[in-house]
Amino acid sequence: MTSERLGTLYGLGVGPGDPEYITVKALRLLQAAPVLAYPQRRMGSKSYALTVAEHYVNLEEKEALGLVFPMTRDPEVLRRQWQAVVDAVWAPLQAGRDVAFVTEGDPLLYSTFIHMSRLLMQQHPEARVVPVAGVSSVFAAAAAFQLPLADGDETVAIVPATHDRTKMRAMLTTHDCVIFIKVAKVLDELLDLLEELGLTDKAVVGTRISSDEQLLWRDVRALRGADLNYLTILVVRT
Amino acid sequence: MTSERLGTLYGLGVGPGDPEYITVKALRLLQAAPVLAYPQRRMGSKSYALTVAEHYVNLEEKEALGLVFPMTRDPEVLRRQWQAVVDAVWAPLQAGRDVAFVTEGDPLLYSTFIHMSRLLMQQHPEARVVPVAGVSSVFAAAAAFQLPLADGDETVAIVPATHDRTKMRAMLTTHDCVIFIKVAKVLDELLDLLEELGLTDKAVVGTRISSDEQLLWRDVRALRGADLNYLTILVVRT
Numbered sequence: 109m110t111s112e113r114l115g116t117l118y119g120l121g122v123g124p125g126d127p128e129y130i131t132v133k134a135l136r137l138l139q140a141a142p143v144l145a146y147p148q149r150r151m152g153s154k155s156y157a158l159t160v161a162e163h164y165v166n167l168e169e170k171e172a173l174g175l176v177f178p179m180t181r182d183p184e185v186l187r188r189q190w191q192a193v194v195d196a197v198w199a200p201l202q203a204g205r206d207v208a209f210v211t212e213g214d215p216l217l218y219s220t221f222i223h224m225s226r227l228l229m230q231q232h233p234e235a236r237v238v239p240v241a242g243v244s245s246v247f248a249a250a251a252a253f254q255l256p257l258a259d260g261d262e263t264v265a266i267v268p269a270t271h272d273r274t275k276m277r278a279m280l281t282t283h284d285c286v287i288f289i290k291v292a293k294v295l296d297e298l299l300d301l302l303e304e305l306g307l308t309d310k311a312v313v314g315t316r317i318s319s320d321e322q323l324l325w326r327d328v329r330a331l332r333g334a335d336l337n338y339l340t341i342l343v344v345r346t
Numbered sequence: 347m348t349s350e351r352l353g354t355l356y357g358l359g360v361g362p363g364d365p366e367y368i369t370v371k372a373l374r375l376l377q378a379a380p381v382l383a384y385p386q387r388r389m390g391s392k393s394y395a396l397t398v399a400e401h402y403v404n405l406e407e408k409e410a411l412g413l414v415f416p417m418t419r420d421p422e423v424l425r426r427q428w429q430a431v432v433d434a435v436w437a438p439l440q441a442g443r444d445v446a447f448v449t450e451g452d453p454l455l456y457s458t459f460i461h462m463s464r465l466l467m468q469q470h471p472e473a474r475v476v477p478v479a480g481v482s483s484v485f486a487a488a489a490a491f492q493l494p495l496a497d498g499d500e501t502v503a504i505v506p507a508t509h510d511r512t513k514m515r516a517m518l519t520t521h522d523c524v525i526f527i528k529v530a531k532v533l534d535e536l537l538d539l540l541e542e543l544g545l546t547d548k549a550v551v552g553t554r555i556s557s558d559e560q561l562l563w564r565d566v567r568a569l570r571g572a573d574l575n576y577l578t579i580l581v582v583r584t
Contacts (some may be wrong), residue, residue, distance in 0.1 A: 121485075128371035131361065131481060135370060214481075216488040222497045239492055241485035243369060247359075250454040251479040258504065259460045265521070266502040278520070283503070 114236055115143075115201040118208050119215035119225060121242015125156045125319030127163035129243045137240060139165055141208035143200045147220055148174035156319060157210040171200065173207070177220050194227050201235060213244045218268070218289065246287050248318040249341045253326075255312065257285045257343075269294045269342070273301060280305055286344045292336040299332055307344055315340040352474055353381075353439040356446050357453035357463060359480015363394045363557030365401035367481045375478060377403055379446035381438045385458055386412035394557060395448040409438065411445070415458050432465050439473060451482040456506070456527065484525050486556040487579045491564075493550065495523050495581075507532045507580070511539060518543055524582045530574040537570055545582055553578040 118137045123129030130138075138144070138161060146158040154162075161167075173196055178189035200207055215221040216239055225237050246266060250257050258264045262284035269276065269291040276298065279286050291298060291313070302308045313325040315337045325331055328342070356375045361367030368376075376382070376399060384396040392400075399405075411434055416427035438445050453459040454477055463475050484504060488495050496502045500522035507514065507529040514536065517524050529536055529551070540546045551563040553575045563569055566580070 123369065126371065128374065129369050129479065131367050131369050132373060133364070133366035136366065214485045214488075216485065216492075216494045217496060217502070219497075222494040226494075237492065239489040241367065241481045241489040243479045243481055244485065247452045247454065247479035247482065250452075251477040254475065254477060256454045256460040256464075258455055259457075261506045261508055263506070263517070264455070264504040266496065266504075268499045268501070270499055279501070282516070282520070 119221040119239040124245035145173040145209040357477040362483035383411040
């Protein structure tokens, strides 16, 4: 049965990990929404988004909607798993209940909210979706290092690190500041490239920025061969 | 006379304009600091940073430090005016009083806080400086337009718009998403470039994002010849 009034899906950026990095806006909407949707990991450990949410709300007083996001490459399984996520979010919306979907950092920058809300709006064009901007880990990293990202006419690039060395080099030679995200899997290659370009001393690395588990390295040489967390950022002021 | 304990200078990003886009962390530090430093415009109109601060604190209960930032190109006048700003901020810090310096958006991305804190630390290496990340207008613009900036391996560039057409074109042909800031003074040139690259329909423009005076344009053709506010952003998903 469809309610007269549809609920609203709020995509709340709750910041990079420190609960205090949530905005007043996201906090108000989080507390008001009857349904809390959050990314659920298979292996027990909590997402930062849920940790931040639990700092402010009692899960037992909400309809808690743990969403398992697809990790498979099988297109048919992928489609089916995404569909399950969309259906789970649409059910309360259709019943007139607002859903606060919490997401680390900002909801429109490398977030599961992007794909999920796109699918939802394709299937239910009448859906009401409101993203609320949040503090990205990129900026929290700059603050942690007291590192200005750009001033005046300087440019900044945000780049998911890949094995494409030509592309990574082009980013470093074009911009005044490059923020590489998801660097763990290609760290040694990036370190080689920095060495080649004489930029090793201009780089810093941080992981789990602003959380209790934050680690910062100002000497990136120490990291060769290291096994770092997925949420690792490398910032270079060229 | 120097106090035993130096005060701390907090560089608080208070978000792009909407008072609710301040973080819980910046709000706490803003309320606790005895001294509030803010950019003061010569011509009476309030900065967004001050407007946000006044939403939460009573200026009469603070030591209010309105800072007039240099606008001159005369190097000697420039140096003297910056020195006056640094001296004004150092005085309470030296007397052991914390200073909350409020700044629009994020304090380490195109903010007067960058140059001011750099000068302060050069002259007073013992100064205690703590930047607190904020929501940049870039992300508030994405939220206002419900426009995903990047997902997967996509890259983003943040680019102050200039007359350098070759550079502007390179940004548009290299990145999946380009966010041009300070576009007012070169808007028509940017529109020409978008037309040339077939990107006119992929661009949106917003000004005074998230404030009461926010304006959004999804058809950028309407803007040719327009006299827009300094704080205008053009986002292109290429």
